[in-house]
Amino acid sequence: xxxxxxxxxxxxxxxxxAQVFKCTDKLGKINYQAVPCQTLENGKQxxxxxxxxxxxxxxxxxxxLQAEYDGKKAKQAQLExxxxxxxxxxxxxxxxxxxxxxxxxxxxxxxGAGSR
Numbered sequence: 001x002x003x004x005x006x007x008x009x010x011x012x013x014x015x016x017x018a019q020v021f022k023c024t025d026k027l028g029k030i031n032y033q034a035v036p037c038q039t040l041e042n043g044k045q046x047x048x049x050x051x052x053x054x055x056x057x058x059x060x061x062x063x064x065l066q067a068e069y070d071g072k073k074a075k076q077a078q079l080e081x082x083x084x085x086x087x088x089x090x091x092x093x094x095x096x097x098x099x100x101x102x103x104x105x106x107x108x109x110x111x112g113a114g115s116r
Contacts, residue, residue: 021034021036023038032046
C-alpha cells in the first residue's frame with residue numbers, strides 16, 4: 001500500500017501547478033493558503049511550477065516501482081496458484097466443509113488432513 005501511495009504522489013506532484021496566496025494579516029502574521037486573501041489583508045499570489053528534470057526523474061522512478069510491484073504481484077499469484085494445485089481432493093472437501101460451517105475461517109487441521 002505504501003508503494004501505491006508513493007506512486008500516486010510522484011505521478012501527481014509534477015502535473016499539478018498550484019495557486020498559493022501569501023497573505024499578511026493585521027498583526028503581520030504571514031499565512032499561505034489556496035484561496036485569495038480577504039480584502040482586509042495584504043497579500044499576493046505565488047506561482048509554483050514543477051521542475052521538468054525532477055518530473056522526468058520521478059517518472060523513471062515511478063516506472064521502476066510499478067515494474068517491481070507488478071513482478072511481486074505476479075509472483076504472489078503464481079505461488080497462490082501452486083498452493084491451490086497442491087491441495088488434495090480430500091483436503092478440498094474438508095476445507096469446503098469447514099468454510100460452510102465457519103465462513104471465512106480455515107481451521108489448522110485442514111492443512112494436515114491430506115498428509116495422513
